[in-house]
Amino acid sequence: MPAPVNAHMLALMETSPATPDATHDPRLRSWLPAANAAGCDFPIQNLPLGAFSRPGESATRIGVAIGDRVLDLRAARDAGLLHGPAADAATAPDLRPLMALGRPAATQLRAAVSALLREGAPRAEAAAAATLPMRDATMRLPCAIMNFTDFMISRDHTARLGARRDAANPLPPAFEHLPVAYHSRASSVRVSGEPVVRPHGQRRDADGGVSFGPCRNLDFELELAIWLAGENALGTPVPMASAPSRLFGYGLLNDWSARDIQFLEMAPLGPFLGKSLSTTVSPWIVTADAMLPFAAPAAPRPAGDLPVPPHLDSPANRESGALRIAMEVLLLTPALREAGAAPARLTATEFAGLYWTPAQLVAHHASNGCNLLPGDLLGSGTCSGPTDDSRACLAEILLGGPVTLPNGETRRFLEDGDEVIFRAKAHAPGAVPIGFGECRAAVAPAVEWPGA
Amino acid sequence: MPAPVNAHMLALMETSPATPDATHDPRLRSWLPAANAAGCDFPIQNLPLGAFSRPGESATRIGVAIGDRVLDLRAARDAGLLHGPAADAATAPDLRPLMALGRPAATQLRAAVSALLREGAPRAEAAAAATLPMRDATMRLPCAIMNFTDFMISRDHTARLGARRDAANPLPPAFEHLPVAYHSRASSVRVSGEPVVRPHGQRRDADGGVSFGPCRNLDFELELAIWLAGENALGTPVPMASAPSRLFGYGLLNDWSARDIQFLEMAPLGPFLGKSLSTTVSPWIVTADAMLPFAAPAAPRPAGDLPVPPHLDSPANRESGALRIAMEVLLLTPALREAGAAPARLTATEFAGLYWTPAQLVAHHASNGCNLLPGDLLGSGTCSGPTDDSRACLAEILLGGPVTLPNGETRRFLEDGDEVIFRAKAHAPGAVPIGFGECRAAVAPAVEWPGA
Numbered sequence: 027m028p029a030p031v032n033a034h035m036l037a038l039m040e041t042s043p044a045t046p047d048a049t050h051d052p053r054l055r056s057w058l059p060a061a062n063a064a065g066c067d068f069p070i071q072n073l074p075l076g077a078f079s080r081p082g083e084s085a086t087r088i089g090v091a092i093g094d095r096v097l098d099l100r101a102a103r104d105a106g107l108l109h110g111p112a113a114d115a116a117t118a119p120d121l122r123p124l125m126a127l128g129r130p131a132a133t134q135l136r137a138a139v140s141a142l143l144r145e146g147a148p149r150a151e152a153a154a155a156a157t158l159p160m161r162d163a164t165m166r167l168p169c170a171i172m173n174f175t176d177f178m179i180s181r182d183h184t185a186r187l188g189a190r191r192d193a194a195n196p197l198p199p200a201f202e203h204l205p206v207a208y209h210s211r212a213s214s215v216r217v218s219g220e221p222v223v224r225p226h227g228q229r230r231d232a233d234g235g236v237s238f239g240p241c242r243n244l245d246f247e248l249e250l251a252i253w254l255a256g257e258n259a260l261g262t263p264v265p266m267a268s269a270p271s272r273l274f275g276y277g278l279l280n281d282w283s284a285r286d287i288q289f290l291e292m293a294p295l296g297p298f299l300g301k302s303l304s305t306t307v308s309p310w311i312v313t314a315d316a317m318l319p320f321a322a323p324a325a326p327r328p329a330g331d332l333p334v335p336p337h338l339d340s341p342a343n344r345e346s347g348a349l350r351i352a353m354e355v356l357l358l359t360p361a362l363r364e365a366g367a368a369p370a371r372l373t374a375t376e377f378a379g380l381y382w383t384p385a386q387l388v389a390h391h392a393s394n395g396c397n398l399l400p401g402d403l404l405g406s407g408t409c410s411g412p413t414d415d416s417r418a419c420l421a422e423i424l425l426g427g428p429v430t431l432p433n434g435e436t437r438r439f440l441e442d443g444d445e446v447i448f449r450a451k452a453h454a455p456g457a458v459p460i461g462f463g464e465c466r467a468a469v470a471p472a473v474e475w476p477g478a
Numbered sequence: 479m480p481a482p483v484n485a486h487m488l489a490l491m492e493t494s495p496a497t498p499d500a501t502h503d504p505r506l507r508s509w510l511p512a513a514n515a516a517g518c519d520f521p522i523q524n525l526p527l528g529a530f531s532r533p534g535e536s537a538t539r540i541g542v543a544i545g546d547r548v549l550d551l552r553a554a555r556d557a558g559l560l561h562g563p564a565a566d567a568a569t570a571p572d573l574r575p576l577m578a579l580g581r582p583a584a585t586q587l588r589a590a591v592s593a594l595l596r597e598g599a600p601r602a603e604a605a606a607a608a609t610l611p612m613r614d615a616t617m618r619l620p621c622a623i624m625n626f627t628d629f630m631i632s633r634d635h636t637a638r639l640g641a642r643r644d645a646a647n648p649l650p651p652a653f654e655h656l657p658v659a660y661h662s663r664a665s666s667v668r669v670s671g672e673p674v675v676r677p678h679g680q681r682r683d684a685d686g687g688v689s690f691g692p693c694r695n696l697d698f699e700l701e702l703a704i705w706l707a708g709e710n711a712l713g714t715p716v717p718m719a720s721a722p723s724r725l726f727g728y729g730l731l732n733d734w735s736a737r738d739i740q741f742l743e744m745a746p747l748g749p750f751l752g753k754s755l756s757t758t759v760s761p762w763i764v765t766a767d768a769m770l771p772f773a774a775p776a777a778p779r780p781a782g783d784l785p786v787p788p789h790l791d792s793p794a795n796r797e798s799g800a801l802r803i804a805m806e807v808l809l810l811t812p813a814l815r816e817a818g819a820a821p822a823r824l825t826a827t828e829f830a831g832l833y834w835t836p837a838q839l840v841a842h843h844a845s846n847g848c849n850l851l852p853g854d855l856l857g858s859g860t861c862s863g864p865t866d867d868s869r870a871c872l873a874e875i876l877l878g879g880p881v882t883l884p885n886g887e888t889r890r891f892l893e894d895g896d897e898v899i900f901r902a903k904a905h906a907p908g909a910v911p912i913g914f915g916e917c918r919a920a921v922a923p924a925v926e927w928p929g930a
Contacts, residue, residue, distance in 0.1 A: 172624065173665050178747060198745045203680050203688050208747040209661040209754065213625050213849050214712055223713035225846035228655050228787065236655050238789055241846075260666055260756065261675035265928040287846065293650045295630060295660040296748020299846040302661065304712065335680065337690055337927070394677035394693075394739065394751040395925070397665050473847070475789070476717040 046318045049140040052458045056143050057150045060093030067461025074310035077120050078163040086119045086166045096163045101156040120169040125400035128256040165309035167217045169401040176405040177207040179382040183410035186422050202332040205382040205390050211302035218308050221470040225303040227287035240472035243285035244440040248355050248418035251277035251307050252384050252404040264392035266340035269385040275311035278448040278465035279405045308465035319457040321346035322378045338386045347383035353450040360443040370431045375409050375416035442471045498770045501592040504910045508595045509602045512545030519913025526762035529572050530615040538618045540568045548615045553608040572621040577852035580708040617761035619669045621853040628857040629659040631834040635862035638874050654784040657834040657842050663754035670760050673922040677755040679739035692924035695737035696892040700807050700870035703731035703759050704856040716844035718792035721837040727763035730900040730917035731857045760917035771909040773798035774830045790838045799835035805902040812895040822883045827861050827868035894923045
């Protein structure tokens with residue numbers, strides 16, 4: 027009698043590694059000219075998913091970004107252009123139903139959408155009728171987020187800030203053993219474009235005292251957003267072999283940080299109100315499938331560091347667990363905006379060099395049996411690199427003194443009206459680069475304290 | 479022209495302090511004899527709310543515990559015994575719609591249910607027909623939990639464990655300034671009765687090394703669960719004056735803690751996998767209204783401690799912000815179970831003596847503008863008191879050496895098959911004591927590591 031198939035065996039059956047296919051062919055072009063323009067974030071090789079509202083509608087729909095337009099998946103399915111369970115799930119008001127189907131459903135949807143949008147597609151005209159200009163789409167959160175976990179996977183970020191505490195031992199004791207993380211706040215995640223209100227709080231003052239009032243040290247953190255697919259039952263770990271099947275896709279994430287609030291509150295239970303004021307995510311999810319050409323070997327560990335623990339290691343991860351993504355931070359101050367000047371670049375960094383890979387974050391997170399749900403959001407942590415210009419938050423940048431902008435303005439922490447903009451591009455030899463769109467938000471002044 | 483009413487003014491309008499009414503009258507009796515028995519957890523003065531399934535049904539309903547029976551609120555409304563928006567919301571499959579209506583809706587529902595269940599009620603027979611035996615009700619989570627935050631509000635717990643790090647300064651720097659807290663994991667909260675699987679993890683070993691395997695130091699933490707009503711928009715703080723209106727009710731919570739995993743991972747971002755393995759809550763929510771007779775003055779701070787910061791202080795909180803609840807921990811080992819012996823009591827403690835009140839937790843949590851949602855869950859943190867027998871987790875109890883049980887068994891941390899049981903009773907002079915039911919779960923052995 028054959029043994030019954032259990033959840034673990036099913037998970038292993040999903041693990042044949044995904045490889046690039048016809049949808050990644052660099053020669054592919056769309057019938058939409060804007061999608062073929064050099065430097066476009068959304069060529070036909072990308073096809074990221076997002077939730078949006080049409081003009082005059084409050085309801086949300088699922089769309090695919092292509093060039094300067096959005097393919098409305100509900101309209102495409104209603105027009106008979108898409109079929110099957112993945113297309114049905116994509117008629118929901120957000121991406122959770124599609125995420126719940128697991129990564130293979132997203133793979134099928136990608137193939138169908140790619141066929142629809144490519145040059146010479148037999149039903150190109152009907153497909154075009156199911157699109158709208160991107161500027162007319164109001165982007166929403168990709169899905170209701172049930173859980174948000176934030177990691178800290180840059181060795182440079184961790185060591186740079188840790189050195190202020192202990193220059194000889196700048197890394198926390200667990201750093202080489204496991205991807206250090208904390209549960210963060212799901213309810214306050216907002217989509218790109220929504221202003222961030224400067225929070226009140228009890229602050230650690232420069233003189234070491236404590237006071238209550240609006241945050242004085244508001245910071246950004248440039249992170250990769252990692253969106254999960256599928257679900258493991260509580261008590262059931264996700265081994266490295268099946269962890270990649272839980273990766274739905276990627277975006278950009280600004281983990282706004284009120285440093286003066288955070289540094290008072292965080293011992294010993296970690297950051298709380300210094301982070302839950304708001305978190306901004308970019309609206310488009312670049313799918314794990316779209317990222318296949320940009321896979322890279324996991325970054326080698328510096329000599330003298332501990333080896334990767336066996337339960338967080340796998341041949342596939344060593345070979346292709348990392349992702350080649352060039353990321354940058356731009357700052358648009360009120361003065362730059364008024365002058366019509368371009369935003370100033372503060373940071374340029376690379377995701378592939380970080381200490382842990384997305385699959386390792388999943389495997390570690392579920393190693394205690396924690397159930398990860400479709401639509402759960404992981405933040406990579408600040409993506410700082412080794413060089414001065416790759417410091418990906420102000421707390422690190424300001425270790426070198428105040429920032430001077432091209433117009434002569436200086437900045438320590440963020441001021442009201444400042445707008446922080448993240449952009450990123452996946453890149454690899456021979457592949458058409460694909461972009462993430464923008465993650466941006468401006469700082470709004472603190473509210474008047476109630477009853478004050 | 480009158481000023482427009484904004485959210486803050488609305489919040490202030492809600493703040494007339496609730497006071498005991500006819501539903502709290504100690505002379506009230508139910509037509510159900512079991513509800514009038516001395517020592518019953520669920521007399522007519524209690525009327526806690528929970529979600530349950532009827533025999534043979536998987537769908538859930540809202541019920542009220544009365545004596546040894548459950549009043550099925552959907553059945554009661556269908557029978558024309560309850561009317562209005564609160565009764566309509568109580569026909570939902572879980573408590574979130576009622577919680578979303580805010581605390582006044584729960585107050586109205588309580589008055590109607592009390593009238594229905596009291597001795598001499600004109601429609602007592604019809605009401606009885608809408609009940610079922612409690613033993614036939616399968617209890618579920620009260621609602622889908624969007625966010626779970628865990629606090630640390632016992633000065634004794636914090637100081638006892640902190641002294642191991644620094645005997646001269648056992649409290650963390652923020653403790654007297656604010657209720658220290660961390661975001662915890664919402665997806666792994668489970669209702670009383672579901673076993674807790676011993677987690678795998680990277681563990682800090684006794685010799686200081688690190689290894690991977692099943693947790694060796696599994697602990698419980700006795701906490702009060704605090705369930706929230708209503709919602710504040712992101713960016714809008716909740717001042718102390720309106721914080722009580724956000725308290726929906728209370729239960730018991732076991733914040734299972736894998737100490738060896740937690741102590742390796744928690745610097746500097748706080749507990750993560752040491753906590754997210756599972757959290758158990760009791761199924762019945764004792765409403766904030768039911769607790770009115772058990773209000774107590776906020777505990778005075780020890781001489782030498784800082785004063786309460788003004789934004790976390792209010793006359794109402796000083797007078798009646800605390801709650802008189804006697805709480806206990808019992809342990810049923812496999813040997814005790816086999817012998818048919820009673821569980822052994824490990825802890826007896828009192829909630830009223832803790833350092834911060836529930837309203838202060840709400841006001842602090844929202845002070846940075848964090849949006850708190852209906853059904854959000856707050857854990858009080860371990861409710862340890864000053865005496866040896868009020869230590870409310872094993873990490874504290876074991877500072878005095880291994881525990882010896884009445885049958886001669888000894889325990890350090892929890893073993894497979896051990897069942898941990900929490901019980902609690904609200905008490906006050908002249909009031910009928912009301913109970914919380916049980917929060918219990920047994921430890922299941924670790925799973926075989928996948929692929930091992």
